[in-house]
Amino acid sequence: MSPDQPFDFASLRNAYAVGLQPAQVVDEVYRRIDALNDPGIFISLRERDDVRCEAEKLGNADRPLRGIPFVIEDNIDAAGMETTAACPAFSYRAGRDAFVVEQLRNAGAILIGKTNLDQFATGLVGVRTPYPIPRNALDPEIVPGGSSSGSAVAVAQGLVSFSLGTDTAGSGRVPAALNSIVGLKPSLGALSSSGVVPACRTLDTVSVFALTVPDAFEVFDVAAKFDPNDAFARETTVGALGPIPKSFRIGVPDKESRRFFDDGIQARAFEGALTDLQELGGEIVEFNFTPFYEVADMLYHGPWVAERHTVIEALLRDRPQDVHPVTREITEDARRFAATDAFRAIYRLHELKRRIGPLIEGVDVICVPTIPTFYSMSDLEADPVGPNTRLGTYTNFVNLLDLCAVAVPTAPREDGRPSSITLLAAAGRDGAIASVARAVHMKTRPALGATDWPMPAAVALADEAAPGEMALAVVGAHMSGLPLNVELTRLGGRFLKHARTSAGYRSIM
Numbered sequence: 099m100s101p102d103q104p105f106d107f108a109s110l111r112n113a114y115a116v117g118l119q120p121a122q123v124v125d126e127v128y129r130r131i132d133a134l135n136d137p138g139i140f141i142s143l144r145e146r147d148d149v150r151c152e153a154e155k156l157g158n159a160d161r162p163l164r165g166i167p168f169v170i171e172d173n174i175d176a177a178g179m180e181t182t183a184a185c186p187a188f189s190y191r192a193g194r195d196a197f198v199v200e201q202l203r204n205a206g207a208i209l210i211g212k213t214n215l216d217q218f219a220t221g222l223v224g225v226r227t228p229y230p231i232p233r234n235a236l237d238p239e240i241v242p243g244g245s246s247s248g249s250a251v252a253v254a255q256g257l258v259s260f261s262l263g264t265d266t267a268g269s270g271r272v273p274a275a276l277n278s279i280v281g282l283k284p285s286l287g288a289l290s291s292s293g294v295v296p297a298c299r300t301l302d303t304v305s306v307f308a309l310t311v312p313d314a315f316e317v318f319d320v321a322a323k324f325d326p327n328d329a330f331a332r333e334t335t336v337g338a339l340g341p342i343p344k345s346f347r348i349g350v351p352d353k354e355s356r357r358f359f360d361d362g363i364q365a366r367a368f369e370g371a372l373t374d375l376q377e378l379g380g381e382i383v384e385f386n387f388t389p390f391y392e393v394a395d396m397l398y399h400g401p402w403v404a405e406r407h408t409v410i411e412a413l414l415r416d417r418p419q420d421v422h423p424v425t426r427e428i429t430e431d432a433r434r435f436a437a438t439d440a441f442r443a444i445y446r447l448h449e450l451k452r453r454i455g456p457l458i459e460g461v462d463v464i465c466v467p468t469i470p471t472f473y474s475m476s477d478l479e480a481d482p483v484g485p486n487t488r489l490g491t492y493t494n495f496v497n498l499l500d501l502c503a504v505a506v507p508t509a510p511r512e513d514g515r516p517s518s519i520t521l522l523a524a525a526g527r528d529g530a531i532a533s534v535a536r537a538v539h540m541k542t543r544p545a546l547g548a549t550d551w552p553m554p555a556a557v558a559l560a561d562e563a564a565p566g567e568m569a570l571a572v573v574g575a576h577m578s579g580l581p582l583n584v585e586l587t588r589l590g591g592r593f594l595k596h597a598r599t600s601a602g603y604r605s606i607m
Contacts, residue, residue, distance in 0.1 A: 099126055104551035105259045107166060107313045120153035120165035120208060127167050127210055130257050138230035139248045139257070141172045141182055143211035153208055161206030162320055170199060170262040171249045172212040173219055174304065175293035183295045184217040184227045187420035188413055196293025197328065198262065198304050198321045205320045210258055213248025217422040219264050219297040220406055220429070221245050222272045222489040225478050226422050235277045235548035236516060239474050243273030243489075245297075246305065250277045253307045254547030260308040260317050266297045267397055268493025270305025271505035275468035275518035279547045280539070281505035282306040282314040282532070285525040286497060287332030289318070290325035298405035299330065301397075301497040309546040310554060311506060311536040315339055318528065337529020340559050342537050348372075348380040349461035351387035357491050359471040367517040368467045371508040371538070375465065378537050385457050389450050394494035396447060398428070398487065401440040402498075407432035424482050447498060454499060458524055463531050466492040468505045468518040492520060502528045506535040507544040516544065533559075 099122045103113060110123070128146050131139075156164055170176060173183040175192035176199055182189040195203060203209060216226040224247030225231050232247045234240045235254035242251050246263025250273030253261050263270045265283045274281025282305060289304040296302055304321070308314035318336065325331045350372065351357075358365045372382060396402065407414070407429045410421065418426060458464065470492065473485040496503050505520045519538070521531040543553045 099123065101126065101129070104546075104549070105167070105256055106309045106546065106551065106554050107259060107316065108554040108557075109551070110166060110259065114165060120156050121150050123165055123167060124150045124153045124208060124210075127257060130255075134255055134257065136233050136251070136255075138214055138227075138232035139251050139255075140169075140211050141184065141214050141229060141248070142179055144179070144209065149208060149210060156206055156208075159206065161204075162316070163202060164206035166207045166260065167210050167258040168202065168207050168260045168262070168317075169210050169213050169249060169252050169258050170196075171215050171219075171246050171264055173215060173264060173295040173297075174199060174212075174262055176209060176212060179212060181212075181295060183219070184215050184229065185410075185413070185420060185422075186228065187417050188218075188410070192293065194293070197290035197323075197325045199293070201321045201323055202317065213246070213252055213261065215246055215248060215263075216244035216269070217425045218295070218406065218410060218429075219245040219266060219269055219302075220425045221486055222268055222493070223473070223478055223486045224273060225475070226424050226482075228422065231475075239476075240276060241473050241475060241478055241485075243276035245269040246273050246307070250274055250279060250281070250307050253277075253309060254279050254549075256547065256549040256551070260306060260313055263305045263307060264294065264297065264302055265305040266302050266497060268490050268496070270303075270307070271468050271493050271503060271520055272489050274307055274505040275507075275516065276472070277547055278507045278516035278518070278545060280308050280311050280314045280507070280535070281468075282308070282311075282318055282528075283496065283503040283505075284318055284322065285332070285334055285502040285528055286500055287328075287330055288322045288334035288336065288528070290323070290328045290331055292325050292328045296405070296409055298402055300405065301402065303497070309549075309551075311504065311532055311539050312339060312557070314504075315529075315532045315536075335526055337527065337532075339529060339533050339536060342378065342533050345379045345381060346463065346534070347383050347461040348375055349383050349385060349457060349464040351390075351466065352384035355387040355391075357391070357470055358467075359488055363511050363513055363515075364467060364469075364471055364517075367508070367511045368519065371517065371519045371542075372465065374508065374538055374541055375534075378534075378541060380534075383461050389453050390495045390499075391491070393447065393450050393454070393498050394490065396443055397490075397494045397498060400443045401432070401435040402443070403428060404432035404435050404440070451499060458499075458501075462523070463534055464501075464522040466520050466522065468492060468520045472515060496522060500525045502526070502531060504531050504535040506539050507542070508538060509542040510544060
């Protein structure tokens with residue numbers, strides 16, 4: 099196969115249709131890994147011959163992800179491989195695949211290896227690891243982002259088609275922004291956590307990195323099977339990708355409450371992305387973002403940090419020297435919280451949710467910058483905590499508020515660095531926000547990670563009601579604009595499709 103073969107799903111499937119074989123793709127994956135020569139991306143790789151044999155056994159089987167290569171963050175189990183969570187002293191050999199990995203492999207996806215991360219998924223920078231640090235795919239002077247650093251870089255460099263990370267504070271979104279790829283953070287409980295080393299078990303989710311929104315969403319759709327053995331699993335309606343309505347409401351932080359930490363370049367990039375959304379039919383609704391920031395502060399400065407301590411309590415007691423210094427500092431700080439602190443924090447979170455709820459319900463999607471600025475490797479050497487905290491400005495509140503999210507690249511900044519926005523909505527609206535993310539990605543057409551591969555051609559999407567939605571028929575053009583129709587457009591804040599008038603079909607919300 100050609101060394102220039104794109105690894106997005108559409109391109110690979112086109113190549114398979116004219117004779118390419120999965121074993122050839124495996125050979126190319128390992129060739130690209132060797133050629134890139136970045137020792138920080140992987141903690142462990144499967145033996146090439148074993149992977150090639152697995153690929154050959156796929157034959158021409160009709161499986162949804164047949165021959166699609168992927169990698170997983172090394173806090174996710176793969177049968178027969180060590181799981182380290184980037185801490186060799188913690189490592190164990192997994193007896194079986196994590197539930198989500200099993201779903202993907204059953205669907206024909208080919209597991210290549212396990213990637214580096216901020217130790218115990220504690221960090222947004224990607225440098226808190228005892229292994230070599232992965233190089234940012236676009237600029238080696240910039241941090242790669244974490245915790246899912248290796249997973250994001252592997253996709254951005256075109257080594258594999260998709261990867262799995264995890265997301266508690268933004269680990270599935272910040273690395274996506276820093277490497278110009280898509281990061282999908284599902285609704286909590288939609289993807290099983292069985293076989294995943296927890297960070298904060300009540301807030302964690304497996305996340306998906308890919309070059310395009312349809313690729314990421316397809317992986318999510320395949321993996322989103324209910325796992326009765328995961329106490330935090332939920333029966334979740336995934337929804338579907340579809341055409342976006344002609345008009346929709348976008349909630350954004352008002353200008354007074356936006357937080358950026360550079361000379362204005364990031365702010366101007368965000369304004370440009372909002373303009374693109376408006377051209378797609380979005381109506382901007384500004385509101386004060388202060389309560390969201392208060393929720394964000396609770397994640398690392400409140401008792402939820404004690405959840406991280408529960409995972410490595412024995413290691414901290416018996417072998418504290420084997421824990422990364424920053425990880426150790428953060429988790430040991432949890433000891434200062436008492437049970438009364440936890441309950442007070444829960445009460446305050448519910449009060450903030452009550453304030454924030456009407457803001458979320460009053461719009462169809464919330465749009466924020468994925469990151470507020472960029473940080474270099476030298477910035478982290480000078481201050482290992484401050485930049486990490488600031489990178490979570492627009493991500494730390496998301497799981498505490500039980501929102502789903504998609505980070506998507508937009509037009510590059512004026513200085514050439516990548517720009518990214520994150521679209522947010524209430525749990526269960528994954529398909530709705532992914533549909534908007536797909537539209538803005540296709541409109542702006544940024545580079546696919548660090549590759550020079552073209553954006554795949556847009557595929558027409560069926561305009562039909564997704565699971566949990568309904569198709570409505572409204573007869574009579576004279577009814578246009580009447581109160582009933584106005585109410586229908588806001589029903590539950592959902593995308594309601596196929597409203598019929600005498601003039602034909604039109605998409606409404």
